[in-house]
Amino acid sequence: MSNIPDAYKKVPMMFQAQTNGRCQLQRLDPDRKKDGDPQDAEIWCKQWTGETYPVTPIFEEPVKTREYSISWRFVTNSGQDDGVIRPVIGASGYPFYPGSSMKGAFRQACKRLFSDRLGKYCGQEISKGDFSPGILRFHGGYPVDKSWTNGLVDLVHPQQERQVMSSTAKSSAFIQISLYQPTIQFGISASEELDESEWEEIWQIWETAMGRGIGCRVSAGYGHRDQLKGELLYPPHLLKGQGMASKRLDESGEFRPNIFRAAIRGHALRIFGGLTDAETAKREVERIFGGVSGHGVWGLLMMNFVTTNFESKLFGNGQWEVPSYKVEGELGWLLSQEISEEHKAALKNLILHLNQFAMIFGGFGKSWRRADHRLFYEEYYEENNYRKPLIGCHWQWKKGRYARDVKVYGSKYVTSFLDKLQEAAKIWLQLQNIKLTTSYATGWREAWHPDKVMVWGRIASNKESSEAIQWLHGAYQKRDNKAQVPELSIYKSSVTGRVGQIGRLWHRMYPLMKLEPDPNDSAKKIPKPTASYLELLTIFPDGSDDCLNFLKFLADDGQFKQLWGKPWEIE
């Protein structure tokens, strides 16, 4: 054996123990991040990808192949390391989608689509314990080019508890290794000659299988194709939005479509938390979206977001520079399993309302509780030469399904929308045999109950005329010594929050549509965009003086009207 100085430090990370001081793939070390040192996962990936075999594995005749691109991230858990998800690594160091996974997914799709061909394609039991093989062989998949080596380190940052349930809950980021937008070549061969038409059918089954996502974490948007196909619950929502992109470890930006699911899942928890006790609410949310309780809960719904247009750029100057994006796309929900028609209808109605709720009252991704300051408070950046943090995000519906999605055309629509949302949630919960009582998740910071939350609204005639955005940065009431009026502000209070503390107020500028008669059909009305906005303040009062003073001010000021929640009374 050779004499190598500090040999133990040069052992590849893949062969080091998953323990502190050796290799901890899943751990994000904040000190290293501060010092700009690479994390273990980054070193691991660099070692992995550095010397893989120069030739991409390909399938040759008689294996039939097709290539499919993945809309966002893709991972098949190799199960080789404890506590961290990382891909299966095949020969020559290439990430590999195993044939066994492919066969499993194909089998389930084949059973749904052409159950009579299942035995022929995938094999079957012919007598007790005796099996006949199927004619197909599933060779798995490899990425088609070297681009898979980019963006492997995937940061996962669970926030549900901190955002919905408890202000003091800690949250930390974890690392996972997944492929970023790979194009994968899949191979299938048959033990006998098949007609072209039969191959078409086989690929159709495979595409159906891919329609539900492949690999793991599919319910969170991993492993979906770059186009929506197959069994959507209803036609997708067409959205466009802008905001601050998530940062990778190397500080580059990444638009992560799982922001939609995270937001909507969080809202489901708020709504359920206002209707039933905390434990039931959590359990019922897991039933819909999946979770890790007990032996794991397979969620009824899977999300898929397909980007149709994307721009990314940096925003801000100097230390304030952050990656930001503009995106347009189609947000779809798929049912992952068979449920009764009654349940399906109720779930469809519920998720539809939850999507609308997310759009009406907030946004998606970072800073979703704030209206986009670039649009509604331009002077904030201009005055400081863009030396300010990017605050807020802005989302709106894209033309196409206005009639279904917009729902709120003015202040008065808010109340009835929220009533309908609660009704949809109640119907779903009752179908799950849950008795609705008056006890709800009172301990949560954001349970959606009239005693816990207030919605105030006004019409802003254009994007410059937001009232509330100023209050987030200075006094809403100026000091007047003569009239003995003190200065009052919610800036940096518990109401608005500060760094490390989530506020209790959501500010949203919802683009207003108006309903105009349809020239082709006088009985119908069609939504048309306007220049004005519905300015909404959603407040979860915490009983502090800052909060009470502010609510009093809102009521006295008279511009905002309370639209939901227990009516505010000045004591």
Next chain:
Amino acid sequence: MYKKAYGIIETLAPLHVGAAAGEESGNLNLIFRDQFTQTGIIAGSSIRGRFRSDMRSKRIEWLESCLSNVSNDFKDLYLAKDDTSYLNWLEEEVKKLGQSLECPKNLDEHNWYGHHAVEGRPDGGTTEAIVKFEYASLVWLPVFCPGQPVVWISCPRLLKRYKLITGCDAPIPKPYTAAKTLRGRQISDRGTAKQILFFNLGFMEIEQQIEAEAMQKWIPQGVDLAVESFVVVGDNDIAMLHDMALYRQSRIKMMDDMKKVDGGAFFNVEALPEGSVLIFPIALKQSGWKPFGDDASQDMYFGGLESVGFGRCHVTLAGDYQ
């Protein structure tokens, strides 16, 4: 007396030849290993079985061609009966037509690989095979280790068998030999210029370097491998390095209607990785054996888990077989 030939197998996908899944009590499906080097093998019986089965398919095609003069829809006729195998049914139908079941010799698996046992005949009706197979052993095995290029390893003992089978005249390289062109792991702060590789045993220095042409002699016929990737390691080390190189996969049984593990159904499988090169000897009592027609090579499947892509191999025949 015997004509000597051999076959070279290059795996195009992971190769698992071992006990059938479910027959083992544990949850790790191991591959068969040879008892001396503990490296993966393909049993001679598995090789013969595959050749026999492929030739049987050709005989079935021949039987079908006998019937196609009579009827085009005989497959439908067969489907109506499910108490007999397709082959038996075809034979019965051909007999009914008064035709002989004797097919051209080069399509008759009983002729080349021995007749299977038949009830009521003396000695079970078995015959001696014309073609005899021995087990396939590894010649080169690829190892991927992060931070260094993929290398193909072998050891003196495996190369000795290769030499015996092929009649290669090169001297067997000593342990820790590579071609001068080998590119190892880059470690800058070291005194010596010798190439270093990392395996799960630790860091390994290449002790002997030979000319690329000398290493070239150990590349089997029909195999496309580059000499700068070859490393010969010690007989004592090959077992452990082999275990590092194996393809391993955890497999689960999914619920039929749900993307969720069915109970605790979970097992592991190991396989020789794709790019492995094996050799097996063939002895023939007579010439004229043309399992691949006029070609010397063909794709074949060996071992289990064929339906999930395992066992696809490229087989090249060499020596005195035709």
